[in-house]
Amino acid sequence: LLASFARQVLRGLKVVVSAGPTYEDIDPVRFIGNRSSGRMGFAVAEAAAQAGAEVSLIAGPVSLPTPAGVAHRVDVRSAAQMQAAVLEAVGQAQIYIGAAAVGDYRPASVAEQKLKKQDGDGLTLKLTQNPDILVDLSAQTVRPFLVGFAAETHDVAAYAQDKLQRKGLDMIAANLVGGGLGFEAADNALSLYWPGGSIELPRAGKSELARQLIAHVAERYRAARP
Ligand code: CTP
Ligand code: CA
Numbered sequence: 001l002l003a004s005f006a007r008q009v010l011r012g013l014k015v016v017v018s019a020g021p022t023y024e025d026i027d028p029v030r031f032i033g034n035r036s037s038g039r040m041g042f043a044v045a046e047a048a049a050q051a052g053a054e055v056s057l058i059a060g061p062v063s064l065p066t067p068a069g070v071a072h073r074v075d076v077r078s079a080a081q082m083q084a085a086v087l088e089a090v091g092q093a094q095i096y097i098g099a100a101a102v103g104d105y106r107p108a109s110v111a112e113q114k115l116k117k118q119d120g121d122g123l124t125l126k127l128t129q130n131p132d133i134l135v136d137l138s139a140q141t142v143r144p145f146l147v148g149f150a151a152e153t154h155d156v157a158a159y160a161q162d163k164l165q166r167k168g169l170d171m172i173a174a175n176l177v178g179g180g181l182g183f184e185a186a187d188n189a190l191s192l193y194w195p196g197g198s199i200e201l202p203r204a205g206k207s208e209l210a211r212q213l214i215a216h217v218a219e220r221y222r223a224a225r226p
Contacts, residue, residue, distance in 0.1 A: 017056070036060070049067065058073075080130065101183075107127060147170065
C-alpha cells in the first residue's frame with residue numbers, strides 16, 4: 001500500500017470525486033437531505049491527491065475543509081447541480097469516483113414561499129425521480145473509469161453486485177451503514193467488487209480505508225486501460 005503512494009500510482013491522471021449528501025429544496029426554508037457527512041468522499045479525494053492525481057472534488061452541503069492537495073473544489077446543493085458539476089469536470093478526467101449520497105427524489109415543485117401549516121390530515125409531498133449521475137456517465141461512448149459506492153443497511157453483497165452490473169461500473173465500494181460504521185461515523189469497512197473479483201477492506205478509519213481503496217482503483221484502472 002505504501003508503495004502505491006511512493007510510486008505515485010495516479011500521477012498524470014485527472015480524478016473527479018463526488019462527496020456528501022444532496023439537499024432537495026421543498027420551499028425557501030425546508031429541504032430533503034440525508035445523513036452523509038462527506039467524510040468518506042473527502043478522504044478518497046485526499047488519498048487520490050496523495051497518489052499523484054489532479055483531483056476535482058464536487059461537494060454537496062458539508063462542513064469540511066478542502067483536503068490538502070485537492071486541486072479543484074465545486075460546492076453544490078441539489079442532485080441536478082451535482083450532475084451538472086460532475087459532467088463539466090469529467091470531460092477531462094480518466095476516473096470518476098461517486099462517493100456522494102445523491103438524493104433519489106426531489107419535490108416535484110419547489111414552493112416560492114414558505115409553506116404554511118394547515119390543520120387537517122397531514123401533508124403529502126409529490127416527489128420526482130432525480131437523474132442517476134453514474135448511469136448517465138456509463139451510457140456515454142467515451143467514459144471515465146467508473147467507481148460507485150453502495151451504502152446498504154442489509155444484503156450488502158447482493159445489492160452492491162447488482163449495482164455494479166446494472167450501472168455498468170468498473171468497481172463498487174460497498175458498506176454496511178449503522179452500528180458505528182458508515183454515515184455519521186469515523187470508521188468504515190468496505191467490500192470492493194469489480195467484474196470478476198472482490199476484496200474485503202476491514203474496519204478502519206476513513207483515511208486509511210480511502211488509501212486502500214485508491215490503491216485498488218489504480219490497480220484495476222491499469223488492468224482495464226493498459
Ligand atoms: N448515484 C448517482 N446518482 C443518483 C443516485 C446514486 O450517481 N441519482 C450513485 C452514488 O453516488 C453511488 C451509487 O450511485 O456511487 C449507488 O448509490 P445508491 O444510492 O446506493 O444506489 P441507487 O441506485 O440509488 O439505489 P438505492 O438507493 O435504491 O439503494
Ligand atoms: Ca439512492
